[in-house]
Amino acid sequence: MVKKIGAPVRRDIEDKCMKDMRSRVFQHMLKTRGWKYRAFLRYLRLFKYAAFSPTRGEFLESYYTLMRYLDDVVDGDAPLPPEYPDEASYILQKIEFSKLPLHPEDxxxxxxCYCFEVADRFGADFREETSDILNSLLFDARRRGHLEIFPHEELSNHFHKMDIRGTIRATLKVFNEDPDKYLFLEPLGMASRYQFDLEDFEADIAAGYVNISREECDQWGITRAHLYDSSSLPIRRWFRWKAEAGLALLEEHHRRLPQGRFSLLSRATFPLVYEAPARKRFMQVLRECKV
Structure with a gap:
C-alpha cells in the first residue's frame, strides 16, 4: 500500500470543489471543442463500469479534469488566476505543491489532493507522472507566444514527458497494468502526438507554439512566414509526411503490442481512444494534402 500523502481535506469542501470543477471543465471542452472531446468524455464515464472499478474510474475522471484545466490555463483557454504574473509562475507553484501537497489554497x-487520496485507495502513487506532465506544461508555458523553433531532441523530450512517460504511464497504472510497459506503447503515444500536431496546427501557431522541429523546417524548406499559411506547399508537404509517419507508427504499434501482454480492457481501449482518432486524422490529411 502506498503511504497516504497530502493534507486531510474536509470531505464536503473536497467533493464540492471536485464536482464543480469537473463539470465546468467538461462543459467548456464540449462547448469549445465538442467535435474533438465528446467521444473521449463519454469513454471516461463508461470506464468505471467497464473496469468494474468505480474508484479507478473516479480517479481517471478527476485526474483528467485536473490536467485538462491546467493545460487550458497554459494555453489561454482558461483564465490565469490574478495573483500570478504569468502562466509559468502558476505551473511552477503547482509543481511545488505536488511534491508536498499540504495546505491546499485553491x-x-x-x-x-483528492486525486492522490483516491489513488491511495487502490494502492497507486502518481507523483512521478504528475511531475512529468506538469514539467511538460511548464515548457509550454515558457514558449507560448514566442514562435520559437526547437531542435528535434528538445521537442521530442517535451512530448515524451507529456504523452508517454506521463500520460500513458499513468493510464497503465489506472488499468492495473505494469506501468513500465509504457515502453511498448511509445509508437502509439508518438502517433497520437502527430495527430494533435496536425489537428491543432493553426491554433498552436496562433498561440505561439511551433511543433515543427528545426530539422523538419530545414528538411521541408519551412520558413517562419510559412507557419502562418497552412495551405503553403512546404506546410502541406510536412502535413503529408507527418501523416505517413503517423500511419507507420501505428503499424509499429501493432507489431509491438503482443509483447506487452496487456489485459483485454487495455487492448480494447488503445484502438478506441488512441488509434482510431489518429488513423482517421492521418487518412483525412492524405486525402486533402495532394502535393
Missing part, C-alpha cells in the same frame, strides 16, 4: 490544489 480548487486545483484541492483536486490534486
Amino acid at each position: 480548487e486545483v490544489d484541492y483536486l490534486m
Whole structure:
C-alpha cells in the first residue's frame, strides 16, 4: 500500500470543489471543442463500469479534469488566476505543491489532493507522472507566444514527458497494468502526438507554439512566414509526411503490442481512444494534402 500523502481535506469542501470543477471543465471542452472531446468524455464515464472499478474510474475522471484545466490555463483557454504574473509562475507553484501537497489554497490544489487520496485507495502513487506532465506544461508555458523553433531532441523530450512517460504511464497504472510497459506503447503515444500536431496546427501557431522541429523546417524548406499559411506547399508537404509517419507508427504499434501482454480492457481501449482518432486524422490529411 502506498503511504497516504497530502493534507486531510474536509470531505464536503473536497467533493464540492471536485464536482464543480469537473463539470465546468467538461462543459467548456464540449462547448469549445465538442467535435474533438465528446467521444473521449463519454469513454471516461463508461470506464468505471467497464473496469468494474468505480474508484479507478473516479480517479481517471478527476485526474483528467485536473490536467485538462491546467493545460487550458497554459494555453489561454482558461483564465490565469490574478495573483500570478504569468502562466509559468502558476505551473511552477503547482509543481511545488505536488511534491508536498499540504495546505491546499485553491480548487486545483484541492483536486490534486483528492486525486492522490483516491489513488491511495487502490494502492497507486502518481507523483512521478504528475511531475512529468506538469514539467511538460511548464515548457509550454515558457514558449507560448514566442514562435520559437526547437531542435528535434528538445521537442521530442517535451512530448515524451507529456504523452508517454506521463500520460500513458499513468493510464497503465489506472488499468492495473505494469506501468513500465509504457515502453511498448511509445509508437502509439508518438502517433497520437502527430495527430494533435496536425489537428491543432493553426491554433498552436496562433498561440505561439511551433511543433515543427528545426530539422523538419530545414528538411521541408519551412520558413517562419510559412507557419502562418497552412495551405503553403512546404506546410502541406510536412502535413503529408507527418501523416505517413503517423500511419507507420501505428503499424509499429501493432507489431509491438503482443509483447506487452496487456489485459483485454487495455487492448480494447488503445484502438478506441488512441488509434482510431489518429488513423482517421492521418487518412483525412492524405486525402486533402495532394502535393
